[in-house]
Amino acid sequence: METDLLIIGGGPAGLHAALTADRAGARVVVADESFSLGGQLRQQTQWLSNLPGQYGYGKKRGTWVNEQLINQVGASNVQVLKKHTMIGSYLNGNIGVSDGDKTFEIQSRKNIIAPGAQEEAKVFPGWTLPGVMTAGAAQILINREKVLPGKRAVMVGSNDFSLEVARQLNSCGITVEAIVEEKNQIICSDGELVKTLENVPVYTNSTIEIVTGAGEVEHVVIQTPDGLKEVNVDLVCIANGFSPILEPFEIMNCHFVYQKELGGWLAAYNIHLQTTNPSCYIAGNAAGITDFGSILLTGEIAALSALEAMGFISSAEGTEQKSRCWRELANLESEKVLQARTEMLADYHQKHELDLPDYFMKIKGGKMYG
Numbered sequence: 622m623e624t625d626l627l628i629i630g631g632g633p634a635g636l637h638a639a640l641t642a643d644r645a646g647a648r649v650v651v652a653d654e655s656f657s658l659g660g661q662l663r664q665q666t667q668w669l670s671n672l673p674g675q676y677g678y679g680k681k682r683g684t685w686v687n688e689q690l691i692n693q694v695g696a697s698n699v700q701v702l703k704k705h706t707m708i709g710s711y712l713n714g715n716i717g718v719s720d721g722d723k724t725f726e727i728q729s730r731k732n733i734i735a736p737g738a739q740e741e742a743k744v745f746p747g748w749t750l751p752g753v754m755t756a757g758a759a760q761i762l763i764n765r766e767k768v769l770p771g772k773r774a775v776m777v778g779s780n781d782f783s784l785e786v787a788r789q790l791n792s793c794g795i796t797v798e799a800i801v802e803e804k805n806q807i808i809c810s811d812g813e814l815v816k817t818l819e820n821v822p823v824y825t826n827s828t829i830e831i832v833t834g835a836g837e838v839e840h841v842v843i844q845t846p847d848g849l850k851e852v853n854v855d856l857v858c859i860a861n862g863f864s865p866i867l868e869p870f871e872i873m874n875c876h877f878v879y880q881k882e883l884g885g886w887l888a889a890y891n892i893h894l895q896t897t898n899p900s901c902y903i904a905g906n907a908a909g910i911t912d913f914g915s916i917l918l919t920g921e922i923a924a925l926s927a928l929e930a931m932g933f934i935s936s937a938e939g940t941e942q943k944s945r946c947w948r949e950l951a952n953l954e955s956e957k958v959l960q961a962r963t964e965m966l967a968d969y970h971q972k973h974e975l976d977l978p979d980y981f982m983k984i985k986g987g988k989m990y991g
Contacts, residue, residue: 623728624650624700626927627716629707629869630735632660633913634905634920636690638733641924643697645933650727651699652718654706658694659687660737661757664764667785671914671953673921683913684764710872714900731900731927734870735920738863738884738906743777746831748859752838756786756860763793771856775841776800777829779807783860784814787821790858797821798852801843803828810955824850832857865907873898878969882961883909891973892966892981893926893943894919902927909962914953922946944980 626642628635631653642649657663665683672681694701708724709717715726740755747753752771756778762768774795776787779802787797800823802808807823809815830842830849838857843850863884867877870888876897878889887909894902902923905916922943929939951959963981970977 622650622725624648625730625931625933626650626733626924627652627727627729627731628733628735629653629716630660630737630905630907631655631658631701631703632735632737632905632916633662633686633690634737634907634916634923635660635733635735636694636920637917638735638904638920638924639699640690640693640697641921642928642933643699645928647928647931647933649697649699650702650729651694652702652705652707652727654704656704658691658701658703662687662690664761666764666789669913671912673914673917673949673953686913707869707872729900730931731902732873733902733904733920733923733927734873734888734896734907735904735923736866736869736907738865738910740859741861741864743829743859743861745829747833747838750832750834750838751836752834752855753832753857753859756783756858759856759858760786760789763789763795769793769795771795771838771854773798773852773854774856774858775829775843775852775854776858776860778802778860778862779804779809779823779825780860780862781809781811781814782863783858784809784811784818786858786860788814788817791818791821795856798854799824799841799843799850801827801829829857863906863910865910870896870901870903870907873901875901878965880909880961880965882957883911883965889965889969891969891975892977894923895926909958909965911954911958915950915958918946918950918953922950940978940980944978947980 625647626649628651631651639649639651662683668680670680705718708719715728740757759770762770802825824845827845830844833840841852865887875888888896890896890903904920904923908919925942928934
């Protein structure tokens with residue numbers, strides 16, 4: 622199979638990149654290991670407010686955005702390969718994909734790799750009992766599979782995602798008995814979301830001592846500053862943050878850097894979202910854990926860079942459009958994440974003796990102006 626642009630990952634970043642490239646006239650193939658497109662967006666029923674301007678103003682549900690992306694891809698010339706996994710690369714640079722029965726290579730001029738992120742586990746005594754799962758797994762069960770994972774729950778972690786899942790559990794009739802946070806305060810930045818859970822006991826400076834039960838979760842013991850607290854529950858949800866998925870970039874021999882604010886280890890890349898492998902660009906949470914609007918915009922920047930490199934758009938148009946995307950991303954992304962991203966980019970360009978475009982120099986102190 623031959624194509625201009627191969628995109629690994631059919632989540633929001635990959636789909637947005639595919640649509641950007643398709644509109645420019647490039648041949649695009651999207652390969653995704655799942656049976657349906659959208660990635661984690663498929664079960665995110667919460668309202669999203671930090672969307673790029675092209676998605677309209679005001680709040681939109683994640684599932685609504687996913688439906689829009691899928692419908693647009695369906696009406697485009699993008700070729701979609703569902704249930705196809707990237708399994709390796711050939712000496713000639715082609716990427717090998719498999720549907721489980723047969724393996725074949727795809728010859729592409731450029732590649733965008735957007736595999737997303739994975740939830741980090743938290744280990745404590747009893748963490749392998751049935752009934753202990755990540756917050757994302759619980760969200761999949763209630764929103765996609767329409768299955769209640771339990772009746773009474775403990776949420777471990779208090780970031781934005783964990784409290785959103787706790788709110789969704791409550792709305793499904795599952796009682797959240799406790800939120801356990803090892804730091805000295807709730808770390809969720811959404812005050813309105815915190816307020817919706819004001820009746821749920823919150824234990825800060827606390828950890829899970831042990832989870833017990835006869836073959837499944839029945840009891841949770843919480844170590845608090847005031848001593849041990851036992852809660853009778855049948856569900857423990859772990860929200861320990863996300864980290865970028867690395868395996869596809871390892872296959873493509875990309876170099877890696879560590880940036881805590883971006884989720885840990887990730888493939889190194891330049892201002893054009895190009896990795897150390899010249900044929901590969903990065904997008905989405907794989908380029909750093911961030912908000913939804915920035916996920917979409919990194920997909921667009923990667924696509925514009927690939928299109929410019931292949932000659933589908935001029936250098937002037939590429940610069941203009943990427944400058945617009947970076948300005949919008951700077952307005953949407955949190956200051957800490959944006960600062961970490963810009964510092965990483967500056968370090969990359971200095972190390973590789975590459976010039977930075979003028980628009981990058983307008984990113985200052987976590988904000989872009991001009």
